[in-house]
Amino acid sequence: MWEEIDNQLVKTFTFNDFDEAWAFMEQVAELAKKLDHHPRWINDYNMVKFELSTHSANGITDKDRQLATAIDNLF
Numbered sequence: 001m002w003e004e005i006d007n008q009l010v011k012t013f014t015f016n017d018f019d020e021a022w023a024f025m026e027q028v029a030e031l032a033k034k035l036d037h038h039p040r041w042i043n044d045y046n047m048v049k050f051e052l053s054t055h056s057a058n059g060i061t062d063k064d065r066q067l068a069t070a071i072d073n074l075f
Helices: 018-035 062-074
Strands: 003-005 008-014 040-044 047-052
Touching: 008 062, 018 040, 018 047, 018 062, 047 062
Parallel strands: none
Antiparallel strands: 003 008, 008 047, 040 047
16 A cells, blocks of 8 residues: 655565566556656665655645556556
8 A cells, every 4th residue: 555655655565586676667667658757766676665756746646646556556
């Protein structure tokens, strides 16, 4: 479940290893391009953490929620 923290949608995904995490990030990158969104993410070995917000709106918008749903659908 995505959490709202400091005007961001935040969620961490955990995978079996780095290769799985990287493959997931590649899929998310393609989604982000299609949605014209530039997510903040952190990768540490088998973990990918997202912090989604729209900087021009200073917070969470429908664009962030749309990307969050699309990310969930990949996982």
